[in-house]
Amino acid sequence: xxxxxxxxxxxxxxxxxxxxxxxxxxxxxxxxxxxxxxxxxxxxxxxxxxxxxxxxxxxxxxxxxxxxxxxxxxxxxxxxxxxxxxxxxxxxxxxxxxxxxxxxxxxxxxxxxxxxxxxxxxxxxxxxxxxxxxxxxxxxxxxxxxxxxxxxxxxxxxxxxxxxxxxxxxxxxxxxxxxxxxxxxxxxxxxxxxxxxxxxxxxxxxxxxxxxxxxxxxxxxxxxxxxxxxxxxxxxxxxxxxxxxxxxxxxxxxxxxxxxxxxxxxxxxxxxxxxxxxxxxxxxxxxxxxxxxxxxxxxxxxxxxxxxxxxxxxxxxxxxxxxxxxxxxxxxxxxxxxxxxxx
Amino acid sequence: xxxxxxxxxxxxxxxxxxxxxxxxxxxxxxxxxxxxxxxxxxxxxxxxxxxxxxxxxxxxxxxxxxxxxxxxxxxxxxxxxxxxxxxxxxxxxxxxxxxxxxxxxxxxxxxxxxxxxxxxxxxxxxxxxxxxxxxxxxxxxxxxxxxxxxxxxxxxxxxxxxxxxxxxxxxxxxxxxxxxxxxxxxxxxxxxxxxxxxxxxxxxxxxxxxxxxxxxxxxxxxxxxxxxxxxxxxxxxxxxxxxxxxxxxxxxxxxxxxxxxxxxxxxxxxxxxxxxxxxxxxxxxxxxxxxxxxxxxxxxxxxxxxxxxxxxxxxxxxxxxxxxxxxxxxxxxxxxxxxxxxx
Numbered sequence: 001x002x003x004x005x006x007x008x009x010x011x012x013x014x015x016x017x018x019x020x021x022x023x024x025x026x027x028x029x030x031x032x033x034x035x036x037x038x039x040x041x042x043x044x045x046x047x048x049x050x051x052x053x054x055x056x057x058x059x060x061x062x063x064x065x066x067x068x069x070x071x072x073x074x075x076x077x078x079x080x081x082x083x084x085x086x087x088x089x090x091x092x093x094x095x096x097x098x099x100x101x102x103x104x105x106x107x108x109x110x111x112x113x114x115x116x117x118x119x120x121x122x123x124x125x126x127x128x129x130x131x132x133x134x135x136x137x138x139x140x141x142x143x144x145x146x147x148x149x150x151x152x153x154x155x156x157x158x159x160x161x162x163x164x165x166x167x168x169x170x171x172x173x174x175x176x177x178x179x180x181x182x183x184x185x186x187x188x189x190x191x192x193x194x195x196x197x198x199x200x201x202x203x204x205x206x207x208x209x210x211x212x213x214x215x216x217x218x219x220x221x222x223x224x225x226x227x228x229x230x231x232x233x234x235x236x237x238x239x240x241x242x243x244x245x246x247x248x249x250x251x252x253x254x255x256x257x258x259x260x261x262x263x264x265x266x267x268x269x270x271x272x273x274x275x276x277x278x279x280x281x282x283x284x285x286x287x288x289x290x291x292x293x294x295x296x297x298x299x300x301x302x303x304x305x306x307x308x309x310x311x312x313x314x315x316x317x318x319x320x321x322x323x324x325x326x327x328x329x330x331x332x333x334x335x336x337x338x339x340x341x342x343x
Numbered sequence: 344x345x346x347x348x349x350x351x352x353x354x355x356x357x358x359x360x361x362x363x364x365x366x367x368x369x370x371x372x373x374x375x376x377x378x379x380x381x382x383x384x385x386x387x388x389x390x391x392x393x394x395x396x397x398x399x400x401x402x403x404x405x406x407x408x409x410x411x412x413x414x415x416x417x418x419x420x421x422x423x424x425x426x427x428x429x430x431x432x433x434x435x436x437x438x439x440x441x442x443x444x445x446x447x448x449x450x451x452x453x454x455x456x457x458x459x460x461x462x463x464x465x466x467x468x469x470x471x472x473x474x475x476x477x478x479x480x481x482x483x484x485x486x487x488x489x490x491x492x493x494x495x496x497x498x499x500x501x502x503x504x505x506x507x508x509x510x511x512x513x514x515x516x517x518x519x520x521x522x523x524x525x526x527x528x529x530x531x532x533x534x535x536x537x538x539x540x541x542x543x544x545x546x547x548x549x550x551x552x553x554x555x556x557x558x559x560x561x562x563x564x565x566x567x568x569x570x571x572x573x574x575x576x577x578x579x580x581x582x583x584x585x586x587x588x589x590x591x592x593x594x595x596x597x598x599x600x601x602x603x604x605x606x607x608x609x610x611x612x613x614x615x616x617x618x619x620x621x622x623x624x625x626x627x628x629x630x631x632x633x634x635x636x637x638x639x640x641x642x643x644x645x646x647x648x649x650x651x652x653x654x655x656x657x658x659x660x661x662x663x664x665x666x667x668x669x670x671x672x673x674x675x676x677x678x679x680x681x682x683x684x685x686x
Contacts, residue, residue, distance in 0.1 A: 093577075094601055099626060102601035161628070234436075249619070258437055258445035261630075268623050272615035276592070280611050280632040283442060285504070287604075287628030 003118025004057040004324050008050035010332075012057070012325040020120040025071040028126035030063035030081060033137050034146050035116045035341040036315070037327050038085075039176045040267050045328055058117025059085040059109040060149035064137055065130075066120070074127045080137055081130040083116065083123060084294040085109065085150045090128025098295040103128070116149075117324055117341060131297050134305070143312025143340060144304045147181065151338070152300060152311040153293025154265045155181025155242070159189055161263030161288030162238035166190030169231055172212070173252050174242035175203040177314040177338040178265060180210055182240040184311055187211030188303070191238070195230060197223055197251070203337055206313060220251065227255040236260060241288070246270040249286075256284040263288040315340040346461025347400040347667050351393035353675075355400070355668040363463040368414040371469035373406035373424060376480050377489050378459045378684045379658070380670050381428075382519045383610050388671055401460025402428040402452040403492035407480055408473075409463070417470045423480055424473040426459065426466060427637040428452065428493045433471025441638040446471070459492075460667055460684060474640050477648070486655025486683060487647045490524065494681070495643060495654040496636025497608045498524025498585070502532055504606030504631030505581035509533030512574055515555070516595050517585035518546035520657040520681040521608060523553055525583040527654055530554030531646070534581070538573060540566055540594070546680055549656060563594065570598040579603060584631070589613040592629075599627040606631040658683040 005015045022029050035058050044055075065079045075081055088095050088103035095103050107113060107124050114121040123129055133145055144152075155178050164170055170191040172182045175198025186194050187210060196212040197219075198204055204215050216226045228235055235257035241249055244266030252262045253275040262279075265288055279286055303309045317336040319327050320343070327339035348358045365372050378401050387398075408422045418424055431438050431446035438446050450456060450467050457464040466472055476488055487495075498521050507513055513534040515525045518541025529537050530553060539555040540562075541547055547558050559569045571578055578600035584592055587609030595605045596618040605622075608631055622629055646652045660679040662670050663686070670682035 097602060099602040102625065161626075246619075259440060259442040264623060268619040271620050272617040273619045274615040276589075276611040276616045277614050279629075280607060282445065283504075283630070283632035283635075285628055285630030286622075287626075287630070289623040289626035292626070 001119040002321060003115060005054040006044060006048060006057050007054040009046055009048050011050070012045070012328045014321055014324060017056070017118065020114045020122045022067055022069050023122060024124060025069040026125055026127065027069045028072055028075055028123045028130060029066045029120060030083070030123050031066050031120050032061050032063040032116060032118065033343050034142050035061040036146060037117070037324070037331055037339045038150060039178060041328070042332050043267065045332055056110040056115035056118065058115035060146065061116030061121065062133070062142065062146050062149070063121065068126060072126045075130050075132055080133045080135060082133055082145060082148050082297070083130055084153070084297070087112070087124050088128045088294055089125045095128065098292055100292040100294040101290045119321070119343065141304060141312070143315045144310055146340065147311040147314065148293065148297050148300055148304065150293060151177045151314060152181045153296040154178050154291040155240070156185040156296050156300060157291035157293070158182045158240035158242060158263040158265040158288055159185040159238070161261070162240050163261040164189045164191050164238045167192050168238050169193040169236040170238045170240065171195040171197060171227055171236045171255050172240045172242060173197045173248050174266060175200055175207060176242060179240070179242035180207055180314050180337070181311050182242050183207050183210040183212050184309055186240065188309060195227055195236065200334060202316070220247070223251055224254045231257070238263065240265070242266050244268050246273045249273045250275055253279050253284055253286065256282065258282040258284070261285045261287060265291055314338045318342055344462040345664060346458060348397040349387060349391060349400050350397040352389055352391050354393070355388070355671045357664055357667060360399070360461065363457045363465045365410055365412050366465060367467060368412040369468055369470065370412045371408050371415055371418055371466045371473060372410045372463060373426070373466050374409050374463050375404045375406040375459060375461065376686050377485050378404040379489055380667070380674055380682045381493060382521060384671070385675050386610065388675055399453040399458035399461065401458035403489065404459035404464065405476070405485065405489050405492070406464065411469060415469045418473050418475055423476045423478060425476055425488060425491050425640070426473055427496070427640070430455070430467050431471045431637055432468045438471065441635055443635040443637040444633045462664070462686065472637070484647060486658045487653055489683065490654040490657065491636065491640050491643055491647065493636060494520045494657060495524045496639040497521050497634040498583070499528040499639050499643065500634035500636070501525045501583035501585060501606040501608040501631055502528040502581070504604070505583050506604040507532040507534050507581045510535050511581050512536040512579040513581045513583065514538040514540060514570055514579045514598050515583045515585060516540045516591050517609060518543055518550060519585060522583070522585035523550055523657050524654050525585050526550050526553040526555050527652055529583065531652060538570055538579065543677060545659070563590065566594055567597045574600065581606065583608070585609050587611050589616045592616045593618055596622050596627055596629065599625065601625040601627070604628045604630060608634055657681045661685055
């Protein structure tokens, strides 16, 4: 079969790889129908050292079940399924607490099994991992359904970790696909004011349609001043950090109101971030992390199905598998917010 | 009048200073009857540069109101009152939210007015700051009542920020007076297992009486291993960080269970603490900060008055004003947990 392999920074190719196949009785074999490129795929795209064997890519996909192992109970051949970006068994103590990203029998796409940016995938722990979608393979809702595999659930996680609630003031740091989904998540959780920090016209336009009430295009200290001006001098109750740089995390803490909360979902690029004292003296909590999107599908799926939320609008480009290398370039050059791959 | 003045590291003296007096109509003049030395006073005691004029010391005290300004309504001469370690007006938006440490009209003892380790204090915002105690000047409960000015409320804040609740597993990093009060706070909030990380025999003994179920005397990686052994390999739900060093904060995050929470009250000695990635991948929130102890007095005072909690047991030495310099030495040398000053 054919799949996306990254061999180094800027070097993404479509290669012939071994066919996906069932190895364990808890596996399912899924033929991919939709996948996408993630903002987090751009980190290795910028920095990966050249590798002879390369690494498989893709952790967000929808597909049709082709076959299942003997112990699989909840999905069957022919089902249209969405896969969250982490494998989970759905039964361990952490899955039961809704933290599927810490599953005791979890696994990662691409390192432990196939990647989503390929023709087919062996899905471990199929009963826990996959969610059956009550739609056909090429339903018009596919873009929004696909976001349940990562970005919409991740934006929602940031909002939950930032304690967004009715009437609260919110700021979203970052106008990528996750940041935009964070705006949507904050809106549906009842935020009164939603400030987006970003500077790309197309993304800002979509953020406004998703519910952003204010735009701050400054950065650093100027951004902090601007947010304070917009919030009576205090800062916001809830900050969604959707970038991951130390600088953006400092900004996130600085624009939080005393007693507020920062929900982080941007993959952190540094271990030591200089916010220990600023967060302490303001009593600002810093929470969030890798998003247990599996836990959120039950809550978000009905709203996608009835059209109340349309997170799929973050996709502004569709390609086939051969177009994936160009898709990486477009996202890396900020020509595209997020690229969908249709098989 | 006489008061404690620090002139440099290790240099604490009792000096003649200008009499405390009412300056604003919202002030009260309080004659101090009990005060104490705080673990945070030891930071300048270790590091303060020599100063010709020195700085006044003390932010925890109980006293008798001597006089009040024309606008003071809730306290009157003769009242026995406790003062939290931060001045607050009790009416601003942050005070109403229970975050008195971010009061819009707040002030700090010693920099904006007198210090508690002296014979008398001008108390700004007396209506918001002071709480009348329904006891006599020399009531036997004085040690425990005095802890409401800081350490008991601070330990409670750590427990609240760490989301301690019935049935949870808890670890307390640090066996100083605040850590010990953190054990007491976790116990009264219903924690099932309380692990104290510390290595001083007298403090550990008191921690056990306060409710600690396990003791970890190792540090760093060994402490992390030990806590995991005690918690089925997972770590604890709630960690109370009561030290403030980068190293202890790293330990706090490392011993937290995935999805858990760290409540910090140890005054942070570093701005960049290397926990950004470890907390992210485990979804451990880091909250807390300077404790709004004024907010907690209403909840804790009844339990002190009826003897259900006895946080005053953290005082293992009592002195008069002349004995304060020796008290600093004893606490700094770990000969004393916490020193009370009786006037």
